[in-house]
Amino acid sequence: MALTRRIFLRNGAFALVGTSVIPAFLTRTLHAQTAAARARGKVLVVVFQRGAADGLNIVVPYREPNYYRLRPGIGIPQKQVIVLDETFGLHPALKPLKPLWDQGHLALVHASGSPDPTRSHFDAQDFMESGTPGDKATRTGWLNRALSAEDAAHDLHHTAFRAVALGAQLPLTLAGPVPAVAVSNVGKFRVGGANAAGDALSGDFEAMYDESSNAVLHGTGREAFEAVRALQAADPSQYTPAPGAHYPNGRFGDSMRQIAQLLKANLGVEAAFADIGGWDTHQNQGGAEGQLAGRLAEFGQGMAAFWNDLGDQAENVVLVSMSEFGRTVHQNGTGGTDHGHANVMFALGGAVKGGRAYGRWPGLDTDQLYQQRDLAITTDFRQVLGEAAYRTLSAENLEKVFPGANLQPSQFLNLLRA
């Protein structure tokens, strides 16, 4: 098969740009050569399901009689669940994820979440993104602090695209002193139009900022033009996903495709963020089919397409998903569920010891529930994210990443290979 590749020199190392399929031997050689520039090469991708996704219908405890008793209308019938192990099964709409589970790349942590009792979307998202449940004054995100922690321990060169969020604004997760870029459209990320006049002015601006005496402007200017140049060199308009990567239509599919695009362009992305909304199913959420099923189809297809698109690079990527809290065990009077507590998190990646569920399942008997209505939390979400930050980003100072959580590597779930 024809390979299209362009190789250019960057900071004394080779970088492979704009390829979709790389022969394995070539990858290994190049990796050895890029080792000097980026010691780790690993990437942490964060996906936030905004609106409190219904974890109990996403990963179904299909052997719990209480589940069926309390969800007579919206429970997923045992026959339709995609069995994962003796306790859990996937919602049928998540069929694209089953191969990833079987291949050992996908793990799950059920009954996980934030200990804070708030049932406010706004507050809970805040707490999960800042990584400090209960403290609203935190202005930085855990992922930005993780990158800071990495810097404190390792002195490496970083590119303008080190931390990327897909969307118009930078999410709280990535807010902080480490520079992060919010991109809503990779193909349009440039100064001026794609024409000679725009390019001319772009060059003028670059010259002005290059000699600005203001340190912040000078630094930002340099980063911005570097980022735009790096991205344009990767020729984003020519990008085609790998064969077998079928992204769903819609914003989430677009986001995941663009993240894959950025990762494969070897722009030095270390952390990436995407979110997906529409999970707040108070009414009429449906069971094996319906509203939630529709969201899950998009979610599952997006994740699977992303994985397949990455090809060989998937080895270096860890993706974690989360939602601000879960939903009530019982269905409500309008065919939906209300705000709950614990939820399910996924971890997908080359380093993930997948094909199994982590954490302790607390059960759904009334006395096992939180406030007698919600799934109880047995794993703090920071355990999962802390391990991901520690092992993927080499963020060794966990107190800095999650202050007050008292995380110890010896107590990790060990869902990632060290």
Next chain:
Amino acid sequence: MKRRFSIAMLAAVGLMLCGGAMGFAQAVPSAPAETSSTRAQALQILDRFTYGPQPGEVDAVMREGWRAWFKQQLEPQSIPDAEFEARMRQFPALTLTPSALLAELPSAPMVRRIADGKMAYSGDWMTAGLEEVLVMKYREKQHQKGGKKLHDGAAAASMQARMSNGTDMDTNQDGADAVAQANGMARRMLALPAGQRMRAIMNLPVEQRALLAEKVAGPVRQRLLAGFAPREREVFLAMGRGPDAVVVADNELQQAEVLGAILSTRQLQAVMTDFWFNHFNVYFRKGADQWYTPGYVREVIEPYALDKFPDLLLATAQSPAMLFYLDNWLSVGPDSPAAARAKDGKRRPSGINENYGREVMELHTVGVEGGYSQADVIALAKIMTGWTINQPYRGGDAAYMPQRHEPGSVEWYGHTVRDTGYNEGRDALLWLARQPATAHHISYELAQRFVSDDPPPALVDAMAKTYLRTDGDIRKILWTMVNRPEFWAAKDEHNKVKTPLDFVASAFRATGTYPTQPEVLVQTLARMGEPLYLCLPPTGYEWTAADWMNTGALVARLNFSMQLAGDHLGGMKLHPEELLAEAETPQVQPAAYERDGNASSQMIALEEALLGRRASSRTEQVIARQLAKMPRASEPQKIKMMTALLLGSPEFQMR
């Protein structure tokens, strides 16, 4: 449009000169040694306390003297504001009480209730017509979610046509047909006398009405909207959206802030309203805040923005917007009568909500280092129980309900607070407002916004002293600030990075461009990272460089500069020759400037107009080089290019 703007602006400047208490013959008082010149003083005061100088404004303030200008700005009611007020008349929804607002522009929960038959349609024909459309859209959404089916085949087909997206890559014939159909209907409406159009639209079948409102596009749409009375326009826009109508009012609030920043003559009030809203932040898409926020800005923040801090604090504490946003309306004393009743009725046990108790100390008054403990947070939350809202989902008023109040005395912040009901909360807030820690916290924030990211301690201390001496008189604190040498220190001139709102507004003001389409600018600001009224956490947006200067933001600002100069900003036009004509001031004496061969007098005049001062020699060099590449360009083209480069320059990012 542009003519009207510049005449109004000159009139305002003239009025300022006439209205100045000391008259324009007053000599500018001698300034402390650090100031460089009187022109620099005028620029500094305008940079700090307006959204950017307009052409000619620096000179006007020089003649009047910065003190006279500032004193007048401290009394905004004494300044006529005709242009801005005229624009605000386009937004009648913003003048309504919350319940009246909901009655005209229903919320999503209301639409659901109507759809479920639990609430009647409005008795007003226009509102009822709007509600019919929203109910239809609500039912469609339920159908899409796999619930109930639509019974009507025609309705289903119409929904299909309306659901098709008009994206660049979409060659969906349904989409194009929908627009054509909608435009056809619009033209038939336009054939009617303007006063009859809305009635005719409401007489259309519901699906057609929705199709028209959603899909009408291009010049036809502009003509149709222009022919509506303001309330009719609001209703029409609401029919084009969904699932609720109140979002139209929220969007108007955002537009009003942009328009005020660009057009209002009461600039100090605009700047301070923005400052205090940020300090007492609410997120206007949170539940009932959707309909409480306009009133919050209009009746709480703006009127008290230059008043006394304790009064402002109390007003926010009593506002439904704040009570809802920080959940205090839900907070119930565990031993209160209301809690006892709830337990008996087997409803979910409710209790204290600590949000407001914590944030009012941490963010609004004494600050994180205020010296309070977690126990104090809980105690204050108990003190504040009972401060709630009567039927928030119907836009009810804030109210104190004694049955929700936690009985008994409470230990708080070293005091024993006895049970005096409502007064407990009032006294606690006033006590907090009068603490030295609060004086310091507020003074620091003000100094950070108006002087430097890292304000000199001496300045903050002086302001805090004034605060304590005057019981938090904001006018007097500002007056202390501007009379301090630190305010005028040369090293801190032009050192503050403009927020996106500062940047966009100053670009319009400096170029004299008229903001015909503020809704475009609202989206621009969101892309630059400052979606107005949409700051989720109560900490509000920051005032420091790191928050506003990052890769994505800079790219957005550069692109904006090119769009504005190149007339690509939704039809809002730059008028190059006029810009230059207004820019030519008697002060431009070629001999007074060093000539390094790069800067023509025209370039200097433009720099003075846009930046208020000379640009750096590097910037001038870049511009001169670009000019040299376009020898055959017309004058307007050259000015547009120079404007694009100046607006995107590092200098213009600072105030």
